[in-house]
Amino acid sequence: xxxxxxxxxxxxxxxxxxxxxxxxxxxxxxxxxxxxxxxxxxxxxxxxxxxxxxxxxxxxxxxxxxxxxxxxxxxxxxxxxxxxxxxxxxxxxxxxxxxxxxxxxxxxxxxxxxxxxxxxxxxxxxxxxxxxxxxxxxxxxxxxxxxxxxxxxxxxxxxxxxxxxxxxxxxxxxxxxxxxxxxxxxxxxxxxxxxxxxxxxxxxxxxxxxxxxxxxxxxxxxxxxxxxxxxxxxxxxxxxxxxxxxxxxxxxxxxxxxxxxxxxxxxxxxxxxxxxxxxxxxxxxxxxxxxxxxxxxxxxxxxxxxxxxxxxxxxxxxxxxxxxxxxxxxxxxxxxxxx
Numbered sequence: 001x002x003x004x005x006x007x008x009x010x011x012x013x014x015x016x017x018x019x020x021x022x023x024x025x026x027x028x029x030x031x032x033x034x035x036x037x038x039x040x041x042x043x044x045x046x047x048x049x050x051x052x053x054x055x056x057x058x059x060x061x062x063x064x065x066x067x068x069x070x071x072x073x074x075x076x077x078x079x080x081x082x083x084x085x086x087x088x089x090x091x092x093x094x095x096x097x098x099x100x101x102x103x104x105x106x107x108x109x110x111x112x113x114x115x116x117x118x119x120x121x122x123x124x125x126x127x128x129x130x131x132x133x134x135x136x137x138x139x140x141x142x143x144x145x146x147x148x149x150x151x152x153x154x155x156x157x158x159x160x161x162x163x164x165x166x167x168x169x170x171x172x173x174x175x176x177x178x179x180x181x182x183x184x185x186x187x188x189x190x191x192x193x194x195x196x197x198x199x200x201x202x203x204x205x206x207x208x209x210x211x212x213x214x215x216x217x218x219x220x221x222x223x224x225x226x227x228x229x230x231x232x233x234x235x236x237x238x239x240x241x242x243x244x245x246x247x248x249x250x251x252x253x254x255x256x257x258x259x260x261x262x263x264x265x266x267x268x269x270x271x272x273x274x275x276x277x278x279x280x281x282x283x284x285x286x287x288x289x290x291x292x293x294x295x296x297x298x299x300x301x302x303x304x305x306x307x308x309x310x311x312x313x314x315x316x317x318x319x320x321x322x323x324x325x326x327x328x329x330x331x332x333x334x335x336x337x338x339x
Contacts, residue, residue: 007087012074086176130223135215167214169213197239
């Protein structure tokens, strides 16, 4: 009998005792045989580590002496873990016993698949897609991310409309399956991102290197979302806007970037002013600070890297902003005519 590939489920934790208490038992009920479950603690100040040690002795624990954030944190811990596959799993995700097998079977069937995600549904409304990846991620021509089942803040009900395993542009960092070899080949996440959109950047780089990203809806998990940075927080807004601009600059060819980047900056500014007039000064300042931080990053950057710029079928060639706000198309299937 052929041995199953080694899988390490790595849960990055920061002061998440309540989530570990609630959701770690579902991970421990996983039926995949060649499995390690690891809690990687990002210098928590609560008693998360002691709780896991006492309550779940089969769970391995790694500890850092400072909070490296999501991106640099995973880079730090995954350097210490030998496995065929990593599953980067948020602590606020509930899984089903057989959630690993379908994804690994799909990835084993095609060596060019570097990363994959399951279907993400909302923990508090299990008939609805969840914001952070839904049925697989896309971006539009200007780099705005959206998903099969989620466009901006509109979440679709899951009625089986996105149940096909197909290539996508990005896989969600909430439940991110990745070949360990490919992760390290790409240098992992960009540690400068700290948190938010680092998985989209990594998936973009993987595709530029010739690999594929997939969604496997035969595996279903349930995500709470907003566990570390609540939705709408100024810090979350800042990181999303800053990191998205950095990601575009890193991964777009200059032949596109010279006109797309100014347009993106203008649209960001329009969004910021709109929210300011709506009384959301914190949002306005978060976007402003994100633009300033992006400019500082861009001035310190030496050059583009050497990866190529293949034409990708999972980039929507139009503007999701135009489709959503002006043409009032709220569903992925109304904007992208597939899957």
